[in-house]
Amino acid sequence: xxxxxxxxxxxxxxxxxxxxxxxxxxxxxxxxxxxxxxxxxxxxxxxxxxxxxxxxxxxxxxxxxxxxxxxxxxxxxxxxxxxxxxxxxxxxxxxxxxxxxxxxxxxxxxxxxxxxxxxxxxxxxxxxxxxxxxxxxxxxxxxxxxxxxxxxxxxxxxxxxxxxxxxxxxxxxxxxxxxxxxxxxxxxxxxxxxxxxxxxxxxxxxxxxxxxxxxxxxxxxxxxxxxxxxxxxxxxxxxxxxxxxxxxxxxxxxxxxxx
Amino acid sequence: xxxxxxxxxxxxxxxxxxxxxxxxxxxxxxxxxxxxxxxxxxxxxxxxxxxxxxxxxxxxxxxxxxxxxxxxxxxxxxxxxxxxxxxxxxxxxxxxxxxxxxxxxxxxxxxxxxxxxxxxxxxxxxxxxxxxxxxxxxxxxxxxxxxxxxxxxxxxxxxxxxxxxxxxxxxxxxxxxxxxxxxxxxxxxxxxxxxxxxxxxxxxxxxxxxxxxxxxxxxxxxxxxxxxxxxxxxxxxxxxxxxxxxxxxxxxxxxxxxxxxxxxxxxxxxxxxxxxxxxxxxxxxxxxxxxxxxxxxxxxxxxxxxxxxxxxxxxxxxxxxxxxxxxxxxxxxxxxxxxxxxxxxxxxxxxxxxxxxxxxxxxxxxxxxxxxxxxxxxxxxxxxxxxx
Numbered sequence: 001x002x003x004x005x006x007x008x009x010x011x012x013x014x015x016x017x018x019x020x021x022x023x024x025x026x027x028x029x030x031x032x033x034x035x036x037x038x039x040x041x042x043x044x045x046x047x048x049x050x051x052x053x054x055x056x057x058x059x060x061x062x063x064x065x066x067x068x069x070x071x072x073x074x075x076x077x078x079x080x081x082x083x084x085x086x087x088x089x090x091x092x093x094x095x096x097x098x099x100x101x102x103x104x105x106x107x108x109x110x111x112x113x114x115x116x117x118x119x120x121x122x123x124x125x126x127x128x129x130x131x132x133x134x135x136x137x138x139x140x141x142x143x144x145x146x147x148x149x150x151x152x153x154x155x156x157x158x159x160x161x162x163x164x165x166x167x168x169x170x171x172x173x174x175x176x177x178x179x180x181x182x183x184x185x186x187x188x189x190x191x192x193x194x195x196x197x198x199x200x201x202x203x204x205x206x207x208x209x210x211x212x213x214x215x216x217x218x219x220x221x222x223x224x225x226x227x228x229x230x231x232x233x234x235x236x237x238x239x240x241x242x243x244x245x246x247x248x249x250x251x252x253x254x255x256x257x258x259x
Numbered sequence: 260x261x262x263x264x265x266x267x268x269x270x271x272x273x274x275x276x277x278x279x280x281x282x283x284x285x286x287x288x289x290x291x292x293x294x295x296x297x298x299x300x301x302x303x304x305x306x307x308x309x310x311x312x313x314x315x316x317x318x319x320x321x322x323x324x325x326x327x328x329x330x331x332x333x334x335x336x337x338x339x340x341x342x343x344x345x346x347x348x349x350x351x352x353x354x355x356x357x358x359x360x361x362x363x364x365x366x367x368x369x370x371x372x373x374x375x376x377x378x379x380x381x382x383x384x385x386x387x388x389x390x391x392x393x394x395x396x397x398x399x400x401x402x403x404x405x406x407x408x409x410x411x412x413x414x415x416x417x418x419x420x421x422x423x424x425x426x427x428x429x430x431x432x433x434x435x436x437x438x439x440x441x442x443x444x445x446x447x448x449x450x451x452x453x454x455x456x457x458x459x460x461x462x463x464x465x466x467x468x469x470x471x472x473x474x475x476x477x478x479x480x481x482x483x484x485x486x487x488x489x490x491x492x493x494x495x496x497x498x499x500x501x502x503x504x505x506x507x508x509x510x511x512x513x514x515x516x517x518x519x520x521x522x523x524x525x526x527x528x529x530x531x532x533x534x535x536x537x538x539x540x541x542x543x544x545x546x547x548x549x550x551x552x553x554x555x556x557x558x559x560x561x562x563x564x565x566x567x568x569x570x571x572x573x574x575x576x577x578x579x580x581x582x583x584x585x586x587x588x589x590x591x592x593x594x595x596x597x598x599x600x601x602x603x604x605x606x607x608x609x610x611x612x613x614x615x616x617x618x619x620x621x622x623x624x625x626x627x628x629x630x631x632x633x634x635x636x637x638x639x640x641x642x643x644x645x646x647x
């Protein structure tokens with residue numbers, strides 16, 4: 001079984017300061033890190049590999065900034081790392097390229113993605129499932145493969161309120177299953193990613209063949225596949241949110257009374 | 260000239276920093292109060308390769324050389340000097356003496372368990388009457404049949420109470436003394452006649468246990484001689500030479516933590532109606548700290564590079580330990596001053612850092628010994644040999 005995990009390097013938010021007055025985001029330190037949800041997706045894939053055996057393939061878009069994410073994934077236990085030579089694609093192009101990569105690789109049974117990127121975008125999962133005609137399971141905090149099905153645990157909304165008197169009740173969770181092949185989107189509440197063994201970091205970085213490069217032509221992508229559908233015209237802040245009103249008990253009682 | 264750390268080391272530092280921030284730093288206060296580092300934490304360090312950074316992969320090490328090891332010590336000491344000291348005594352002098360001079364059989368026997376954290380190592384040189392004058396050791400090793408019998412006492416041994424394998428220097432030929440008549444033996448904790456004293460009560464490094472070691476006719480098979488018979492003093496001095504580099508790296512981490520605390524504090528603390536960052540008295544202090552730390556960093560990593568490229572490094576290693584320990588003490592002292600009363604409060608990490616830093620000017624060769632090492636290397640360059 002093969003599992004594909006796309007990884008997105010993003011600017012580390014710890015190195016940025018948002019200045020609303022100046023209308024700008026100042027980048028103090030330009031550090032890149034793997035998108036946290038993507039890293040949890042990788043951990044989910046590696047756990048399936050540990051338990052059931054699977055080939056884990058990670059992919060990222062390049063040429064810049066992606067090497068660290070890919071090599072770190074190799075050190076954590078990914079079997080192959082693929083750099084797709086398309087610089088900073090939007091989600092539409094990403095979906096085209098990832099779908100093409102699945103076809104190029106042949107037997108990909110499961111794609112595990114992070115459900116959202118810290119910077120922009122949260123639609124890779126469902127769009128990729130649609131493009132590949134795979135089943136889609138979103139919001140996973142846990143993912144396993146049982147027989148020919150992917151099984152996920154999704155955390156419910158009814159997270160028990162913290163109660164000092166009793167132990168905090170376990171959050172309600174639901175299990176969902178879909179036949180393979182499938183796309184699973186893991187949230188940032190998925191399992192904590194493992195630390196790689198330091199020796200594996202050294203080995204991965206010193207291995208000249210640790211990353212395989214594929215060009216759009218290798219994947220059979222046409223120029224139209226590489227056309228972004230949206231064009232960025234500029235950036236601005238969303239309008240400032242106003243404080244809500246503090247309601248008295250009487251207000252609440254009257255609202256309930258109306259029902 | 261290229262000052263870029265190769266990308267594998269940058270990635271290694273990123274991982275180590277993350278681990279130290281998430282798993283060690285939050286426990287640092289508890290480690291200091293309880294007086295011990297949980298064994299599970301050491302095991303976890305072993306699983307990730309932290310306990311064998313400079314040693315080859317075949318022994319379960321990380322294969323990251325002296326540079327990788329310096330990065331580890333810097334990051335560990337930035338989070339918890341107690342943990343750093345346990346790891347430093349384990350790798351830097353304990354396992355290092357086995358690795359430098361031990362026989363292949365001995366290395367195969369002990370190094371995999373030591374690098375993976377199943378066992379912890381100690382290095383035993385100091386005695387009640389042999390401190391800076393290390394050649395004055397009195398511990399005896401007498402040959403009977405196929406074995407040596409060790410008799411004597413070692414003092415102030417870092418990791419003493421927790422070590423499973425102890426590399427110990429004893430006189431095999433008292434007539435020759437330490438130079439020519441001393442030998443290193445690898446001793447296992449379970450062997451009869453070996454016992455450890457109560458953990459010492461120290462000002463700092465509460466989580467790093469130190470004790471005396473008693474050897475009451477401990478039988479050690481000949482195979483457990485580390486290096487050559489009679490040349491143990493050389494083995495130990497070689498080990499200490501190299502250990503000074505990573506010790507400098509550790510002090511670098513401590514000084515760096517103090518600087519970071521000051522910069523954060525300068526931003527949050529206000530007096531006279533503004534952040535104290537705007538006051539020159541504070542600016543001058545952090546600027547001095549930053550400059551000294553940067554100089555230390557350059558020295559430490561250049562020396563690590565000398566080690567990894569097989570060049571002479573003894574003079575520079577002495578400088579790492581000397582400059583490092585004094586820079587760290589100075590920086591932490593100033594950091595306490597900037598923090599005012601908070602700097603001395605037991606509820607804040609600087610008070611602990613202040614207590615933890617002082618020992619660096621003493622252990623593994625006092626700074627006075629470091630000055631002698633540096634001077635004798637300097638004099639040797641002009642053909643003057645100083646008597647030990």
